[in-house]
Structure formats: structure tokens, C-alpha cells
Amino acid sequence: MKNVLYIGNNLKQQNANISAIGILGPKLEQEGYQVSYASSKSHKLARLLDMLWACFKHRKQTDVVLIDTYSTQNFYYALLVSQLCRVLNLKYIPILHGGNLPQRLKTSPKLSRAIFKNAYKLVSPSIYLKEAFEAHGYQQVQFIPNSLDIENYTFHKKDFQEVNLLWVRSFSTIYNPLLALSVLKALKDQGINASLCMVGPDADGTLASVKQLALDLDIPVKLTGKLPKKEWLALAKDYNFFINTTNFDNMPVSVIEAMALGLAVVSTNVGGLPYLIAQGKDGVLVPPENVEAFVEAIKNLLYSPETTREMTIQARKKVERFDWELVKHKWFELLS
Numbered sequence: 117m118k119n120v121l122y123i124g125n126n127l128k129q130q131n132a133n134i135s136a137i138g139i140l141g142p143k144l145e146q147e148g149y150q151v152s153y154a155s156s157k158s159h160k161l162a163r164l165l166d167m168l169w170a171c172f173k174h175r176k177q178t179d180v181v182l183i184d185t186y187s188t189q190n191f192y193y194a195l196l197v198s199q200l201c202r203v204l205n206l207k208y209i210p211i212l213h214g215g216n217l218p219q220r221l222k223t224s225p226k227l228s229r230a231i232f233k234n235a236y237k238l239v240s241p242s243i244y245l246k247e248a249f250e251a252h253g254y255q256q257v258q259f260i261p262n263s264l265d266i267e268n269y270t271f272h273k274k275d276f277q278e279v280n281l282l283w284v285r286s287f288s289t290i291y292n293p294l295l296a297l298s299v300l301k302a303l304k305d306q307g308i309n310a311s312l313c314m315v316g317p318d319a320d321g322t323l324a325s326v327k328q329l330a331l332d333l334d335i336p337v338k339l340t341g342k343l344p345k346k347e348w349l350a351l352a353k354d355y356n357f358f359i360n361t362t363n364f365d366n367m368p369v370s371v372i373e374a375m376a377l378g379l380a381v382v383s384t385n386v387g388g389l390p391y392l393i394a395q396g397k398d399g400v401l402v403p404p405e406n407v408e409a410f411v412e413a414i415k416n417l418l419y420s421p422e423t424t425r426e427m428t429i430q431a432r433k434k435v436e437r438f439d440w441e442l443v444k445h446k447w448f449e450l451l452s
């Protein structure tokens with residue numbers, strides 16, 4: 117089997133959700149691949165140096181380097197690692213995660229070409245990014261969706277007599293958690309019995325703003341902090357709506373998981389979300405930064421419970437196609 121060096125943010129910190137490297141890497145190991153990792157260093161410069169050192173250290177036994185690639189600061193990790201791979205004559209495959217990567221292609225065309233034109237292949241977990249990259253002339257893009265072990269996700273038929281909102285993400289400005297509180301406030305102001313639980317670590321200090329806004333709006337919000345996967349999956353049984361408030365996104369695993377669990381999903385219509393959710397069939401899409409649109413969508417679902425239940429059934433059927441037992445064969449083909 118192949119020897120894989122996986123480069124990404126393999127952080128174990130309390131202020132970070134588990135990232136792609138912590139999900140895909142162990143799955144490849146379970147399938148018999150020899151996987152080395154970099155990096156778990158918390159300091160950004162130390163992390164970069166560790167990534168570069170790993171490429172050099174493992175250069176002789178590595179068959180392929182997987183590089184988690186995002187649109188913000190981590191873009192430069194991918195840039196430097198990919199150029200070292202070129203020098204060392206190592207095949208590398210960027211895995212495209214950043215929902216704002218299409219903008220990066222426009223603002224940094226030369227740097228983007230340095231990474232992507234010289235890659236063995238590109239992997240996109242969404243059709244959205246695949247099409248965006250192909251439009252910029254990158255034709256070696258392979259679509260491999262984010263996966264889950266569907267057997268771990270029990271589908272629960274929900275009651276829709278009240279609104280119990282669940283929000284799962286890291287507390288970061290890009291994911292716009294403050295919008296969730298405004299939605300809760302607007303629902304309550306209209307006399308709707310509603311609650312909100314927010315699950316995730318504080319990534320950039322936004323959690324303090326969330327707590328302050330909850331006080332200012334005088335609304336009760338359950339904040340659990342970061343939870344192990346099993347705990348938030350169990351918690352989800354007590355909620356019937358999942359709201360995704362992000363301003364930029366690709367193919368968020370949390371939304372896929374919510375669809376698997378039977379929650380009615382209402383999400384902003386950004387990035388890869390319209391490629392994941394069929395409007396009105398297995399979820400509802402609304403404009404970003406729009407409290408009224410969220411509230412209207414939730415009310416429509418609340419007042420049409422049978423239609424909403426059917427929507428959640430269709431969502432479950434869709435994400436069953438993302439089961440690792442199916443998706444893994446795409447990775448086998450790519451790495452063979």
C-alpha cells in the first residue's frame with residue numbers, strides 16, 4: 117500500500133474542532149495505508165517548520181503528500197509545502213477546503229498557479245470548488261466528498277411543535293454565530309416557543325461577543341463549548357432544527373451530519389451549500405446576514421410538519437451516499 121504524508125493542522129487544542137486531517141488520516145490508516153502527519157504544533161511558525169521538516173524527513177519513503185488547503189493564512193502553508201515537494205520531486209495532492217478559495221484564485225493567481233498547476237491531482241470535497249477551479253483552468257480536479265460513518269448517525273423523526281435550534285461550529289467571525297442569536301430573538305418576539313444550543317470551541321474570541329449579545333437581547337442560550345463527537349450527536353436528539361449561519365463555506369461536515377440525524381436544516385446560501393442542499397427538497401437555503409429570511413424559513417417548516425419530515429427523510433437518503441464505505445473507493449483509486 118501507499119506511504120502517505122499528510123500535511124495539515126493536526127491540532128488537539130480545546131479552541132479547535134477536529135479538522136480534515138484528523139478524520140481522513142485515521143480512516144486511511146484503517147484501510148492499510150502508512151500515514152505520517154504534520155503538524156500538531158500550536159505556534160504557527162513552529163507548525164510551518166514542522167511541516168517542511170516532515171517533507172524532507174520522509175522524502176525517501178513517501179509516495180504522495182496530501183496537503184489540506186484553505187483560503188486564508190493556511191494558504192501559505194500549502195504554498196511553501198508544495199514548492200518544497202517540487203524541489204524534492206514528491207507527488208503532492210492539495211485537498212481543497214476553503215469556501216473562499218475561488219476568491220483566492222482571483223487575488224493570488226501566480227501563487228495559486230504555483231500550488232495547483234504543479235500538483236499531481238487536486239481533490240475537492242464539493243462540486244462547487246471543482247467547478248470553480250475548472251473555470252480557472254485547473255482540469256485535474258477530482259471530486260471526493262467529505263465522508264462519515266453512517267452507522268454512527270441514528271435518524272430520529274422529529275416533532276415540530278416548537279423550535280429547538282442547534283448550531284454546531286467553532287465560534288469564529290467567518291461562521292457568523294451572532295446571527296443565530298438574532299434569529300432566536302426574532303422568533304421569540306413573534307411569540308414562538310424557541311430555544312438555541314450552540315456547540316463548538318472559541319476560535320477567535322467571538323464567544324465573548326455571543327455571550328454579551330445574549331445578555332443584551334435577554335435570551336437564554338445554551339453554550340456547551342467543544343464536545344466530543346459522540347456527545348453532540350447524542351445532544352442532537354433534543355433538537356429539531358439545525359441552522360448554519362456562515363458567510364463563507366465549502367461542504368461543511370456539520371451540515372452533512374445534521375442531515376444524517378434528521379434535523380431540518382436551514383442554511384445560508386453560500387459557497388458549496390447550494391451544491392449540497394436541494395432547495396425545499398432536503399433543506400432550505402436563505403441569504404446570508406438575513407434574520408428575516410431565517411425566521412420565515414423556520415416558521416414555514418414549523419407550520420408544515422409533514423412536509424418538513426419528508427424533507428428530513430430525503431436529506432438522510434442523500435447523505436447516505438457520503439458513507440465512508442462508499443467514498444473510500446474514490447481514495448483507493450486516486451492513491452493507487
